[in-house]
Amino acid sequence: MSNNNASSNLVVAQRAVKQLRIEAGVRRIKVSQAAAELRNFCLQNASKDPLLMGVPSSDNPFRPPKSCSLF
Template sequence: MSASNSGSVLLMRKLVQQLRLEASVERVKVSQAAADLKNFCLQNAHKDLLLVGVPSSDNPFRPPKSCLLL
């Protein structure tokens, strides 16, 4: 067997091993995954700063207050 043939055989064995690994992964139906994701989002919405906002005391991007000396 030539070096290119043995390299090709090795590559094919690795490919078959990878395909077997991927085939053994447990699958979840898209409808179930979507329902789980929706439930997770609804349960954690109160923690999501994009939904509830950032308290002004914790916001590092709030506009600076200016001082006025008279």
């Protein structure tokens, strides 16, 4: 039982080491640079943002359904 537990702990430790190696290899940038890039992206795409510009009623899938009546 302890041998099985030891091998299980070894597998968990190996997975942790593998994940840490992956995270150590991630390219990092300064927060100020990331914030500036995010701000520029938002400003460049503001005209396409439906939350800022609104959605035309013809394209809005959530508009209330129109009632239909036959005369």
